[in-house]
Amino acid sequence: MRPTLTEEHEAWRAEIREFLDAELPKEHAFNPEFDDAPEQWAIAVEFSKKIAAKGWIGLTWPKEYGGKGLTPIFNQIFLEELYAADAPLINSVGIFLAAGTILVGGTEEQKKRLLPDIANMRTLWAEGLTEPGAGSDLGSLRTKAVKDGDYWVITGEKAFTSWGPMSDVLYVAARTDPEASLSAGVSIFVVDLNSPGVTLHPMRNYGGGVQSSTFLDHVRVPASSLIGEEGKGWQYIMRAFYASGTVEPIYAMQEARLRDLLEYCKAIPGKLDDPHVKADLAELAGIVQTQRLLAYEIIGDNTHGRQTPWGGGVQQVAAKEYEPVFAQIYDRVLGPTSQLRSGSSYAPLNGKPEAWYRQSFANHAGGTSQLKRMVLATRGLGLPR
Amino acid sequence: MELAWGEDFAALADVSKSVFARYSPLEDRSNTVPFADQVAQFAELGWLQLGDPTGADADSPSLATIAGIFVEAGRALAATPLLELAMSRDTALVIGTDEATGLAKRIGNGEAVVVPVFPSPEWGSAVTYENGTLDGVALAVDHAGDADSFLVYASGSESVVAVVEASSATAVEAMPNMGGYPMFAVTFDKVPVADGAVLARGADADRAVEVAEQRGAVLRAAQLYGAGLKLLDITVLYAQQRHQFGGPIGRFQAVQYLCTDLAIAAHFTSVHARSAAAALDAGLDPQPHIGLMRKQAAKAAQEIVHSAHEVHAGIGYMIESNVHLFTDAAKRWQFDFGSAARNDADIVDALDRIYTGTGR
Numbered sequence: 001m002r003p004t005l006t007e008e009h010e011a012w013r014a015e016i017r018e019f020l021d022a023e024l025p026k027e028h029a030f031n032p033e034f035d036d037a038p039e040q041w042a043i044a045v046e047f048s049k050k051i052a053a054k055g056w057i058g059l060t061w062p063k064e065y066g067g068k069g070l071t072p073i074f075n076q077i078f079l080e081e082l083y084a085a086d087a088p089l090i091n092s093v094g095i096f097l098a099a100g101t102i103l104v105g106g107t108e109e110q111k112k113r114l115l116p117d118i119a120n121m122r123t124l125w126a127e128g129l130t131e132p133g134a135g136s137d138l139g140s141l142r143t144k145a146v147k148d149g150d151y152w153v154i155t156g157e158k159a160f161t162s163w164g165p166m167s168d169v170l171y172v173a174a175r176t177d178p179e180a181s182l183s184a185g186v187s188i189f190v191v192d193l194n195s196p197g198v199t200l201h202p203m204r205n206y207g208g209g210v211q212s213s214t215f216l217d218h219v220r221v222p223a224s225s226l227i228g229e230e231g232k233g234w235q236y237i238m239r240a241f242y243a244s245g246t247v248e249p250i251y252a253m254q255e256a257r258l259r260d261l262l263e264y265c266k267a268i269p270g271k272l273d274d275p276h277v278k279a280d281l282a283e284l285a286g287i288v289q290t291q292r293l294l295a296y297e298i299i300g301d302n303t304h305g306r307q308t309p310w311g312g313g314v315q316q317v318a319a320k321e322y323e324p325v326f327a328q329i330y331d332r333v334l335g336p337t338s339q340l341r342s343g344s345s346y347a348p349l350n351g352k353p354e355a356w357y358r359q360s361f362a363n364h365a366g367g368t369s370q371l372k373r374m375v376l377a378t379r380g381l382g383l384p385r
Numbered sequence: 386m387e388l389a390w391g392e393d394f395a396a397l398a399d400v401s402k403s404v405f406a407r408y409s410p411l412e413d414r415s416n417t418v419p420f421a422d423q424v425a426q427f428a429e430l431g432w433l434q435l436g437d438p439t440g441a442d443a444d445s446p447s448l449a450t451i452a453g454i455f456v457e458a459g460r461a462l463a464a465t466p467l468l469e470l471a472m473s474r475d476t477a478l479v480i481g482t483d484e485a486t487g488l489a490k491r492i493g494n495g496e497a498v499v500v501p502v503f504p505s506p507e508w509g510s511a512v513t514y515e516n517g518t519l520d521g522v523a524l525a526v527d528h529a530g531d532a533d534s535f536l537v538y539a540s541g542s543e544s545v546v547a548v549v550e551a552s553s554a555t556a557v558e559a560m561p562n563m564g565g566y567p568m569f570a571v572t573f574d575k576v577p578v579a580d581g582a583v584l585a586r587g588a589d590a591d592r593a594v595e596v597a598e599q600r601g602a603v604l605r606a607a608q609l610y611g612a613g614l615k616l617l618d619i620t621v622l623y624a625q626q627r628h629q630f631g632g633p634i635g636r637f638q639a640v641q642y643l644c645t646d647l648a649i650a651a652h653f654t655s656v657h658a659r660s661a662a663a664a665l666d667a668g669l670d671p672q673p674h675i676g677l678m679r680k681q682a683a684k685a686a687q688e689i690v691h692s693a694h695e696v697h698a699g700i701g702y703m704i705e706s707n708v709h710l711f712t713d714a715a716k717r718w719q720f721d722f723g724s725a726a727r728n729d730a731d732i733v734d735a736l737d738r739i740y741t742g743t744g745r
Contacts, residue, residue, distance in 0.1 A: 004712065025701050052392065061555065073420070073721075121657060124565075130699065132627075133628070133629075133700060135629065135699055136629050136630075137629035137630045139630070140629065140630075154513075159699070160699050160703075203703055203704070203705060204703070204704040205702050205703050205704060206702050206703070206709045206712070207594040207702070211703070219703075268509065274726050275724045275726075276724070276725040276729070277726075293727035324691055326693070328498040328687050328691070331588055331716070332725070335507075335508040335720060335724065336505075336524065336525045336609065336714075337508070337524065337525070339562045339564070339716045339717060339720075340560055340561065340562050340563075341561040341562060343561040344559075344560045344561050344562070345558070346524060346560055346570055353564050354562075357716070358563070358564070358709075361694045361701070362702055363708075363714070364695075364698035364699050365699075368698050369695070370637070370640065370695070371642075374637065374639070
């Protein structure tokens with residue numbers, strides 16, 4: 001149920017599918033956010049380097065920085081196909097958050113130095129925004145950076161750092177002016193994770209992955225590690241997420257899962273005769289399509305310079321809230337075997353639904369739905385804070 | 386109809402608290418009690434012979450009282466075979482023949498560990514009985530790996546309840562699951578059953594299993610309610626202690642709604658469980674109460690963990706947090722309350738019987 005695209009767009013989709021068919025053996029597909037066992041990670045790195053070799057990492061970036069200079073719809077189609085195939089593209093922090101920040105705020109030298117390394121998968125980034133006391137409320141972040149000659153000295157603790165042990169550098173938000181407001185007192189730094197004073201304490205999460213507590217103890221970084229201008233970090237973060245003009249296509253992943261579920265149901269005599277099952281499948285289809293339409297609305301608006309109603313806030317809320325609902329309905333259709341792990345011969349769809357259900361509780365990443373609703377209400381609808 | 390828990394509910398719950406403390410993973414994840422020790426302790430406490438589904442024993446505690454044990458088992462997230470053993474005993478008592486009553490006694494004093502194998506056709510599970518043999522696979526049978534015997538409910542030209550030695554099953558295969566619970570697939574491949582092992586046939590078998598399943602559903606709902614109360618405690622405490630934007634997150638209406646959603650889902654489960662227990666204890670038609678309770682509890686199992694995760698966000702997603710232990714348990718229990726198709730059909734059937742002819 002995809003919106004009508006041009007022949008050029010469809011040809012692009014076909015090219016990606018051809019690539020995936022050739023380079024992504026089905027047994028190697030996984031969601032890189034949550035499965036970082038060493039052997040899986042090695043496969044993901046190898047696969048991601050093949051993507052980079054095609055020049056597909058920075059599809060919307062200017063060509064002079066290692067990009068392709070394409071419109072957002074090309075990037076969206078690319079991501080849709082990767083998500084639908086559970087393709088293990090790593091370094092999402094580098095590709096989206098870091099590259100977005102560098103594109104909107106970085107100096108010319110930084111764009112030329114840092115972006116090609118992301119485009120070529122030479123530098124892997126981990127995220128250092130969240131802190132133990134600063135999750136939804138980033139304004140409470142306490143990590144500080146103090147200027148010391150040609151260096152910055154960074155001290156603080158970051159929480160829930162995904163892929164920390166596998167990454168090269170950390171994207172750090174730190175206070176450079178403790179007296180100033182969030183919008184004026186935070187700056188962004190790139191910190192080498194091998195720097196003296198950096199310590200990672202890994203913790204397992206419910207989805208099967210590892211996230212770290214990252215301790216920064218008087219970490220000295222050169223002045224050139226400050227991305228863009230001092231005190232503009234908050235503005236960069238806000239704009240970075242939208243710099244690619246695309247929307248994370250969770251709906252594409254969900255549609256692939258819905259297709260599998262329908263096939264599963266068809267193989268069980270009488271299953272599709274149950275009106276409850278039909279209602280559930282239709283509800284899942286509605287979740288997929290609503291999110292796709294919201295994404296295409298934003299992409300179209302970004303491409304043509306229009307403002308999406310309420311800043312695209314509806315899409316953000318929908319993405320957050322549909323994630324666990326999709327998993328709940330999915331399992332309701334499957335029944336009790338949905339809780340079986342892949343080791344069980346009775347596990348439907350090779351036990352993937354069990355992992356998908358657990359992972360659906362990671363919908364807080366990047367901000368809770370309550371926070372997204374608050375933003376929609378105050379910034380979008382103009383309600384008082 | 387009295388909607389309070391039973392007379393000795395609180396006293397039983399008090400004892401249960403101390404018993405289940407050593408089973409609870411909430412304080413210590415390594416807490417486990419060997420199966421044989423569990424059965425021995427429950428037998429000593431008299432918990433394997435509580436309740437009489439036939440109503441013949443007036444001194445036996447009501448279902449609304451026995452629920453006290455299960456509320457506390459749920460609050461502690463204790464993994465025990467208590468429900469399965471109670472369902473086997475209830476089935477045997479309702480069948481009521483000498484053989485069945487003898488089996489109920491042996492279960493009650495801990496001599497026989499009999500796990501019910503009641504396949505759910507609605508979930509793709511079926512065992513048939515034809516020409517003296519059992520055939521088929523029953524899925525998601527809790528504690529089957531530790532049972533001496535199975536009480537098998539099989540369909541066929543006429544349904545039967547038969548007791549068979551666990552070793553006679555063709556296979557008892559572990560089903561690795563989300564919460565690591567002892568869950569098994571029990572397979573019968575033309576397994577012969579002696580005539581004397583068939584405890585009930587036809588309507589008698591159907592009736593006994595129906596009653597045991599109804600009572601089991603009430604106790605499972607009580608367990609879910611207990612887990613919901615504990616998760617509510619944990620979640621409200623977190624909402625009070627976690628500070629963002631200059632104060633506790635619990636002062637935000639969005640978070641208050643989530644906490645109250647959790648409280649409401651748990652309480653809905655409680656009132657429906659009490660209503661169903663009261664109907665069963667009073668010998669009234671329990672079907673509408675049971676159907677509505679099952680429907681509500683299946684929904685609540687999802688709602689309570691959803692709300693808790695939303696409030697806890699990042700920290701609730703980490704293994705070090707206890708929230709996911711409830712998520713695992715609720716996922717398992719959710720399906721014990723049956724499918725939407727079955728529950729809705731039961732409810733509408735009951736409504737039809739109640740309303741037809743009343744003219745209102």
